[in-house]
Amino acid sequence: MASGSQLEAIKGAKVLMVGAGGIGCELLKTLALSGFQDIHIIDMDTIEVSNLNRQFLFRQCHVGQSKAKVARDAVLKFRPHINITPYHANVKDPEFNVEFFKQFNVVLNGLDNLDARRHVNRLCLAAEVPLVESGTTGFLGQVTVHVKGKTECYECQPKPTPKTYPVCTITSTPSKFVHCIVWAKDLLFAKLFGDKNQENDLNVRSNDGTNLTAPTEDVFERRTDEDPEQYARKIYDHVFGYNIEIALANEETWKNRNKPRPLYVRDVLPDNLIQQNGSLENCVTEESVVSSMLSLGLKNPQDIWSLSENSRIFLEALRLFIEKRQKDVGNLTFDKDDQLAVEFVTAAANIRASSFGISLHSLFEAKGIAGNIVHAVATTNAIIAGLIVIEAIKILQGDFENCRMTYCLEHPSRKMLLMPVQPFEANKSCYVCSETPLILEINTRTSKLRDFVEKIAKNKLGMNSPMIMHGSTLIFEAGDDLEEDVAANYALNIDKALAELPAPVTSGTVLTVEDLRQELSCNINIKHREEFDEEKEPDGLVLVGWIAPTQKDTRLVSNGESTSTAHPAVTEMVENSDEVGIAPAKPGTKRKLSEMSEITDNVHDITPRSSRDVNDQVNPQEVEDDNDDVDDDIVILDENPETRKKKRLQ
């Protein structure tokens, strides 16, 4: 039970929760029990079956309904007299502007993606509302507190971006199963079932970059009179047979690598089996779910199929797409909840893996990798929600001194399973909460304004409706409500190279990029550069300035092997590529330290680190108190294991 002064603060508080998922359900329950009276909750999602193992406010009968609304109704059952205002909407919608945020005393995040987290961070900074941010994956979790002017903001440390793989690893030289999955999902699946106009690297490239297999006739195009079965076999032979033969012809590639084995339907599947495939067609009745596993009688998603089983699934799934899902073909993107798509991608990845001598995986595992599914359990979410409420109460009482960021670990560190550390100071070079300019290295002669808008303003800076200014000249703004002539002018410029704009952008130009809704503005110094490393800098641009130039770019761990996750393949996918930036400790000042890891629930684009790594790399220092009845010792993270020094914090 909260103490008197706590209760007072709680009762008068108006809080905003963003996310009604794994953490959100637990959080809403704990807030309501703790005495909160006025809670607003935003979530754009609807309920799915795979949520029910932990999002305990939802039942089977709620599948398909708004999470925010169902969560509200469920909590009102045990706390009927409190106010819960649900919004079945995207937090990035314009109605949730700075004014909207200003009405709250604290914002509590239970989000599952980096984009929304960054957006909320900016609105909280602009509205000057404290933010409690959280995330979990498996048994790991963290809660952090962000108060403008007192602690770092959510974006003070660079966030890991999704792992990307060099194109040639995917198209020509896969060495891990995940490479086969990426090939099956992003290249083959996209080529066969996705938008035909998209660029696609599916065909093998020779070392000079020319497309060796560019045929006069596109093999992937199915003639209207072509038998689906025949078509499927043709595709199989082309991608697993012919393309591999072509690749093998390039001897240089295989000098230090194992050569792949070309696979053809006739070798993998004896004739009788192919026929059986066809004869089974009758078994496929008008099921609600079209599934090749179902029609081939393969039941257990945990089983690892043989090459011939994978081949049969591949052919069958491809046939089913053509026969039963014709209307979808041409506009599909991979969806982990699309059973047939998962079956196809699993089979295709396994056949490719088999060809390259990589071990095969079950559909369950392949689905996890392809869908970037982050494992989640109820217990960690419950713990994290408890910790969020504890921090929220401190914030409401104005007790910022005692706010902590807390890590929930899988393996104890210095006896601690729940490890509180002091919040970090703001990064003085953070482009979000300070006014430090960024530097962009880009080829101004070849890069278009469109690249700048999409790759920099939207992607890297996370803005939704960016406005770009060159001095006082407005060169671009996003929006649907522009004047016709203005819009036409932007349309004219958007595909021009930066250097060829009416107000040319060249070395030394300072561009101002602004998002009015986020009240975020930053300056970017442009530096022209001709050459970029295709593999290391595939974007053809480099944006720097997140970390203070005085900081050393210290990579403490490379995140090689992680032993704490049950699922090595998934670990591979969610592995962190972020760096741990360390500020040199200045005497007499509090040390600014790096965030250890980014942990998220259901996240698709953020990547956690195992707690073993956490234990290895940071060195939590318990403050030594000579006097045993001092009860206020806290933990600080020391960046350097060599210089373990006891430090007293009051």
Next chain:
Amino acid sequence: MDGEELTEEETALYDRQIRVWGVDAQKRLSKAHILVSGLNGTAVEFCKNMVLAGVGNLTLMDDRPVTEDVLQSNFLIPPDEAYYSGRSLDELCCESLKDFNPMVRVSIEKGDLSQFDGEFFDKFDAVVVSCCSLKIKKAINEKCRRRPRRVALYAIECRGSCGEIFIDLQNYTYIQKKSDGTAECQLKYPSLEEAISIPWRDLPRKVSKVYFAMRVIERFELSEGRKPGETSISDLPLILRLRKELCDAQSLSESHVPVSLLERMLAAGGKEHPPVCATLGGVLGQEVIKAISGKGDPLKNFFFFDTADGKGIIEDISNSSTS
């Protein structure tokens, strides 16, 4: 682990957690039977976690009527007198929990657990006790220890902003994952009686102060014949006298049991702090899942959480002879 496969329904429902602990662990969970005696807020959180995780059977025991204190940390019972009056806590919680996951069998058991025969415990893999005196906890612990097959015991104590979990897995062997492979690991747990009889001076240095404070208040309740949590700030003078006695007898400085900590615990009385319940219930759920599935390093043998410093601390309080 062989045996029947998970159904399609189970695979779909438990997808995200199977990705954490694997199919074998999920199968073991679905065969496990857990007894929860005493339904305070932490126990209710724990029950929710186990039902969501897909434990096979969950049996509840708590025939207390619903009171204001019960309601303030319980999200299973609507605060509608017409609904709950005349019904016991376990009945009400059972009804609500059943609804969470139709694949879990939730039932209730009537009677006084401390009076039950030892055989009664044989069907359980784990017993979780709360809301009872130290004496009863010890008695149940002893019964569990005398069974031919291991019945794990977990005791929870939640006093305001502080909480404690005690764990007795008896002799526990598991496969520990290491960076260079796996190793068989054996742990020997003391009973509650053995653990709390260890002289304070022999405890690990800088052991959590919550441990001492819990022992002082527990002793006070026992000597005064009070029910757990039946304390208030007005008991402070007597508690401080008891603190002195105990510390003198154990030759430990009284500063190890800070007055401020005792005050916080006493002021809460029987009321729990919901964020503490959520946190403790989560840690306890994780531990029980670990012990049942045989996956992960189990905690030995005390866990403490205090919102004042935010630390969740594991203490190994066992004799050299028992550890």
